[in-house]
Amino acid sequence: MNITKDEVAYVATLARLELSEKAIDTFSEQIGDILAYVDKLNEVNTDGVPPTSHAISLSNAFREDKPVEHLDRDKALQNAPEKEDGDFMVPKVVG
């Protein structure tokens, strides 16, 4: 299966990436090659085969619902590009 330039540009937007025209060209060609290769999976009959998302089956790893110490606020904020009054700061969301 091939991927068109429009599809690459659209998926890039979904992934919050801004690609140059040149990058869109290169990626659509390279990703097209990769997807064409991946198409060989269609040779495999998978009727009734359950999917695997995890190689080691574990049941849910529950813990007791008790409050525990967590990362303190200053540490959580120490790497923030911009912060104010104990909060993360972002550029304006609308407009």
Add this chain to the structure above:
Amino acid sequence: MPPKKKMAILWSRKSSAEQTRNLKQENDMAYNTLTIEEALALLRKKELSAVDLTRSVLDRISSVDGTISAFISVSAEKALKQAEQADRAYADATAGPLAGIPLAVKDVICTTGFRTTCGSKILENFSPPYNAAVIERLEGAGAILVGKLNMDEFAMGSSTEHSAFMTTRNPWNRNRIPGGSSGGSAAAVAADMCLGALGSDTGGSIRQPASHCGVVGMKPTYGRVSRFGLVAFASSLDQIGPITKTVADNAILLNAIAGYDRRDSTSVPREVPDYRNTLKNDLKGIRVGIPKEYNSIDGTDPEVKTAVETAIETIVDLGADPVEVSLPHSDYVVAVYYIIAPCEASSNLARYDGVKYGYRVENAGNLLDMYHRTRSSGFGQEVQRRIIIGTYALSAGYYDAYYGKASQVRTLIMEDFKRAFESCDALLAPVAPTPAFRIGEKTDDPLTMYLSDIFTLSANLAGIPGASVPCGFSSEGLPIGLQILGKHFDEGQLLNIAYQFEQATSWHTRTPDV
């Protein structure tokens, strides 16, 4: 260091007594060539101080890393402080099992003492607020952390050429890649710039660089080692493991890092054996499986084939019984992996948004503009390529055709291994189809680069352990590795086979002329 001195130490690896004698005659620069096992013996006898050992490692880094480029960060001050503590611990008999051993870890493992970059511009100045579980364990055992090692950005790559900072050189030939993504880890161990290292392996990223650099690498069973504090690439495939000069050293490091951790919900609560004790069994009656499909993999270098076949013969000579096995879905492994890993990556890497940590572009007009520009200037080409593949394969209309289908074929690949392990105890195979390729050789063609991962990807998809042990050299003097794959949680069996093979051969005693 003059090569002659180094050789003197090398030859002495066989006998500890002889070695001690030689060491005393030598400049202490050569301590960095010791194995972990040898260094621990000398430290415990107080014939070597942790400070001298650490200095020799730091001196080695200063003298050769300018040409190898394995380290992203080094802290001499921190390391020497830890070394002084280790010496005090030996003096008052409170030394832990790794006290005074200078190690380094791949820069994908969170450390409070060093920034953790993942080889990416987007995390260039990231200072983790906590240590990874494996760092707590290593430091708790008394190990010294000398620095952080180069890698392909977010562990995506087979050569370290996708690092945002530099390409690591193969110590055996500087025009060759060291392998990847843990190329910095393997090169640093091979060039004696640390006594051992940790890497991470999502599709071969420990085993392939270990093979290309002539050292020992182990990807443990999924869930054996805590991923708490390992920056996520593909969460159902990622696993941390040791890269060392010898198999015994690998067992020593695995002892230190393996075990349950409640902070990683995929960590498995299961007892950890003392892996050093698993090295003592002979191979009589051990059934080693040779996957017949691996014989006809396109592009396998004849020298790799010969080296692996000779290694299998050696293992059979040691008493193992060879069994032909079949892994019928081998031809689909690369396709399955290069859907599943990018899908998981595209989801995991959504967190790099310029808000909570990491790089943020300047003068963004609004939030969306900030996201787009931060991510496209912060991530390199390979990472963006995989995010796009993953996002596409997970998007409406394509999910079933790609992610769904790949997850089903993954089940069939796992069943292949399950069936194979009914008739054998371990599988023997190449690690990589060729010795280390040239820097720049495959950077323009991602699919060709992906195809070179053919022998290593399936262990991650199936969650089984896999080891790489040196088994020869190409005519150009490049190392070749033998891969040993085992059942879930059977690392001890792999280490034993690797150890018996290592003791019967001399490949591990060769060192590169750096």
